[in-house]
Amino acid sequence: MKLITAIVNKKDAVFVSDALRDHGIYHTKMSTSGGFLGKGNVTLLIGVEDEQLETALTEIKNHCRQRMEQIPTFPVTPNGIARLNYMSTEVLVGGATVFVTDVVRFEKY
Numbered sequence: 001m002k003l004i005t006a007i008v009n010k011k012d013a014v015f016v017s018d019a020l021r022d023h024g025i026y027h028t029k030m031s032t033s034g035g036f037l038g039k040g041n042v043t044l045l046i047g048v049e050d051e052q053l054e055t056a057l058t059e060i061k062n063h064c065r066q067r068m069e070q071i072p073t074f075p076v077t078p079n080g081i082a083r084l085n086y087m088s089t090e091v092l093v094g095g096a097t098v099f100v101t102d103v104v105r106f107e108k109y
């Protein structure tokens with residue numbers, strides 16, 4: 001058995017979740033936020049038998065896409081004061097960040 005931990009964009013999460021449900025793949029959705037941008041994302045915990053692993057990964061891949069996100073940058077004047085009219089820069093985020101780990105033991109009580 002494997003545990004997939006998939007961090008996905010909030011906009012994609014519902015489609016991934018629906019697709020997993022269509023395959024009868026159990027999963028849990030958690031509201032999380034990225035450590036870098038601080039924006040909300042969704043972390044899916046997906047426990048699968050080995051033979052379901054590729055199906056789950058394919059559905060994640062098929063329903064998540066990359067997006068450009070804006071990061072505000074506050075230019076600082078020579079006297080050290082941040083200007084109020086901020087500028088922004090773009091960062092490419094996603095589609096999905098996925099970890100696959102072996103499950104040593106799985107119990108339901």
Ligand code: 2BA
Nearest residue numbers: 007033034035036037038039041091092093094095096097
């Ligand atoms: P965030 O941490 O908010 O990162 C958003 C995007 O900012 C990243 O997109 C990447 O393009 C950039 N970024 C993040 N950390 C950076 C750094 N130290 N230096 C330069 N750029 C950086 P993704 O790589 O697609 O990551 C999307 C989200 O997936 C992340 O949101 C975070 O929540 C999660 N994530 C990504 N890699 C991870 C990892 N190794 N461990 C745990 N979570 C991770």
